Amino acid sequence: xxxxxxxxxxxxxxxxxxxxxxxxxxxxxxxxxxxxxxxxxxxxxxxxxxxxxxxxxxxxxxxxxxxxxxxxxxxxxxxxxxxxxxxxxxxxxxxxxxxxxxxxxxxxxxxxxx
Amino acid sequence: xxxxxxxxxxxxxxxxxxxxxxxxxxxxxxxxxxxxxxxxxxxxxxxxxxxxxxxxxxxxxxxxxxxxxxxxxxxxxxxxxxxxxxxxxxxxxxxxxxxxxxxxxxxxxxxxxxxxxxxxxxxxxxxxxxxxxxxxxxxxxxxxxxxxxxxxxxxxxxxxxxxxxxxxxxxxxxxxxxxxxxxxxxxxxxxxxxxxxxxxxxxxxxxxxxxxxxxxxxxxxxxxxxxxxxxxxxxxxxxxxxxxxxxxxxxxxxxxxxxxxxxxxxxxxxxxxxxxxxxxxxxxxxxxxxxxxxxxxxxxxxxxxxxxxxxxxxxxxxxxxxxxxxxxxxxxxxxxxxxxxxxxxxxxxxxxxxxxxxxxxxxxxxxxxxxxxxxxxxxxxxxxxxxxxxxxxxxxxxxxxxxxxxxxxxxxxxxxxxxxxxxxxxxxxxxxxxxxxxxxxxxxxxxxxxxxxxxxxxxxxxxxxxxxxxxxxxxxxxxxxxxxxxxxxxxxxxxxxxxxxxxxxxxxxxxxxx
Numbered sequence: 365x366x367x368x369x370x371x372x373x374x375x376x377x378x379x380x381x382x383x384x385x386x387x388x389x390x391x392x393x394x395x396x397x398x399x400x401x402x403x404x405x406x407x408x409x410x411x412x413x414x415x416x417x418x419x420x421x422x423x424x425x426x427x428x429x430x431x432x433x434x435x436x437x438x439x440x441x442x443x444x445x446x447x448x449x450x451x452x453x454x455x456x457x458x459x460x461x462x463x464x465x466x467x468x469x470x471x472x473x474x475x476x477x478x
Numbered sequence: 479x480x481x482x483x484x485x486x487x488x489x490x491x492x493x494x495x496x497x498x499x500x501x502x503x504x505x506x507x508x509x510x511x512x513x514x515x516x517x518x519x520x521x522x523x524x525x526x527x528x529x530x531x532x533x534x535x536x537x538x539x540x541x542x543x544x545x546x547x548x549x550x551x552x553x554x555x556x557x558x559x560x561x562x563x564x565x566x567x568x569x570x571x572x573x574x575x576x577x578x579x580x581x582x583x584x585x586x587x588x589x590x591x592x593x594x595x596x597x598x599x600x601x602x603x604x605x606x607x608x609x610x611x612x613x614x615x616x617x618x619x620x621x622x623x624x625x626x627x628x629x630x631x632x633x634x635x636x637x638x639x640x641x642x643x644x645x646x647x648x649x650x651x652x653x654x655x656x657x658x659x660x661x662x663x664x665x666x667x668x669x670x671x672x673x674x675x676x677x678x679x680x681x682x683x684x685x686x687x688x689x690x691x692x693x694x695x696x697x698x699x700x701x702x703x704x705x706x707x708x709x710x711x712x713x714x715x716x717x718x719x720x721x722x723x724x725x726x727x728x729x730x731x732x733x734x735x736x737x738x739x740x741x742x743x744x745x746x747x748x749x750x751x752x753x754x755x756x757x758x759x760x761x762x763x764x765x766x767x768x769x770x771x772x773x774x775x776x777x778x779x780x781x782x783x784x785x786x787x788x789x790x791x792x793x794x795x796x797x798x799x800x801x802x803x804x805x806x807x808x809x810x811x812x813x814x815x816x817x818x819x820x821x822x823x824x825x826x827x828x829x830x831x832x833x834x835x836x837x838x839x840x841x842x843x844x845x846x847x848x849x850x851x852x853x854x855x856x857x858x859x860x861x862x863x864x865x866x867x868x869x870x871x872x873x874x875x876x877x878x879x880x881x882x883x884x885x886x887x888x889x890x891x892x893x894x895x896x897x898x899x900x901x902x903x904x905x906x907x908x909x910x911x912x913x914x915x916x917x918x919x920x921x922x923x924x925x926x927x928x929x930x931x932x933x934x935x936x937x938x939x940x941x942x943x944x945x946x947x948x949x950x951x952x953x954x955x956x957x958x959x960x961x962x963x964x965x966x967x968x969x970x971x972x973x974x975x976x977x978x979x980x981x982x983x984x985x986x987x988x989x990x991x992x
Contacts, residue, residue: 370805379810380909391700392843464683
């Protein structure tokens with residue numbers, strides 16, 4: 365395995381306020397950066413096909429309401445509203461093929477009281 | 479003359495079976511840079527030492543027209559022989575026969591030789607080259623895998639178990655290697671995964687080649703499933719022979735002692751380590767400066783490189799080394815390096831190999847990814863493994879030993895037998911910058927020139943605590959030593975620990991944070 369001979373590192377790692385000269389390996393540089401969860405965005409957890417959409421944009425929904433059916437691996441998965449609010453936008457149409465982690469719909473919680 | 483005829487018949491039968499999957503299949507095997515199963519065993523063992531058994535085993539499958547198929551040796555070669563003149567048991571799957579697929583009789587040949595290895599207390603070497611379960615044999619092939627896994631577990635910590643991946647090893651088959659002590663892979667030949675590229679594509683839409691999913695490089699640098707990487711099969715067999723020169727044949731033995739040799743002159747221990755704890759150096763040079771003939775046999779050199787593990791000899795005796803590596807991630811402990819250290823410590827402990835630990839780390843790797851990946855339970859493995867180990871444990875603190883990292887790296891408190899520190903050692907609860915910022919926060923913030931006061935306080939802390947003498951005053955460090963004395967003191971410590979014996983509470987087994 366041709367591992368790079370990195371005897372003279374040029375990068376730095378900060379531990380407790382001290383900068384240490386070192387090599388930062390790919391596993392560190394390409395680590396998954398933390399993202400705040402966006403509860404109002406519902407994404408496909410698996411690639412598949414949108415079989416049915418139960419709601420319309422602007423419609424008020426309660427947490428747990430049926431939103432749509434995502435078929436994948438011969439299973440029809442019902443996706444439910446994660447929050448109460450109104451349907452801000454639906455990004456997909458019935459019959460559409462979706463990728464993993466694609467945004468399917470957004471819920472607007474701001475206008476819940478309006 | 480009837481006996482002569484019977485001998486001729488035996489010879490004819492042998493010849494037939496030794497063809498394996500036939501000329502065409504053998505040609506295909508060779509064209510991929512692979513040796514055949516028997517050639518591999520012959521290349522690995524001492525010349526002329528191999529004896530094969532179960533040559534005439536036949537499968538009993540009847541479904542799917544299997545009764546019409548003859549599979550010579552049922553796709554696996556098993557036997558015993560010697561390496562370095564000492565006995566070993568070996569099996570090699572024969573890809574030329576039904577793709578080396580594992581059916582009931584194939585697995586029985588393997589489990590028979592595994593039972594021999596355990597009974598006779600000799601290492602077991604398994605060469606994996608198989609398309610997987612023989613689907614036609616149904617649940618019988620699953621039973622076969624299960625019987626192998628059970629024996630792997632039973633033999634673990636009793637005899638050395640070595641897995642060599644020289645072809646595909648997919649699905650359930652991967653778990654036998656995963657249960658063994660050392661996994662060897664060869665570039666472009668080894669492929670290991672639970673689910674292959676085609677299933678991943680169908681289910682997740684993710685496209686990836688076999689090589690990128692589970693090739694030799696991936697397992698040596700990304701997953702940590704492989705311990706040794708070789709460019710070709712010949713190099714791989716050399717690595718196995720070298721590994722076997724360091725380890726004992728069972729947990730009842732100590733490794734064989736050979737004549738002591740001094741380290742090579744190229745490794746001058748005083749010139750390797752910079753005095754500034756923020757500057758890096760290659761820890762392997764320090765190890766090479768103390769081991770016999772500067773011969774350090776590194777394990778998992780491509781994975782979790784911020785920690786170095788491997789074997790060397792001191793005074794002719796095998797020693798396991800565990801050391802922080804400042805040229806990678808400043809030598810911190812993290813999820814992967816903790817895992818790497820803990821398993822190796824347990825290996826050394828199981829097989830009566832003393833452990834020498836070189837310490838130079840600023841602590842644990844900060845980050846959300848580390849916390850969420852469970853650095854707490856992974857880090858705990860190191861504490862567990864060192865505390866549990868009853869083999870002689872020698873620790874040398876070279877520079878930084880801060881906070882939890884100090885405790886984890888074979889400190890006196892986890893029952894290291896000998897703790898030495900270089901005069902450059904800094905044994906403290908954290909680095910001077912961080913500590914001064916906390917202890918003197920008020921004074922720094924209220925000062926006219928906060929930066930000036932901060933620098934002054936860092937220096938004060940450094941002068942008072944960033945040294946080995948505070949720990950030495952408490953007896954946590956046995957001796958502050960000159961770098962040039964390291965080999966001499968370690969040799970002595972290993973010698974006086976030869977008959978170390980301690981007792982621990984009786985228990986069935988502990989519950990390590992797996």
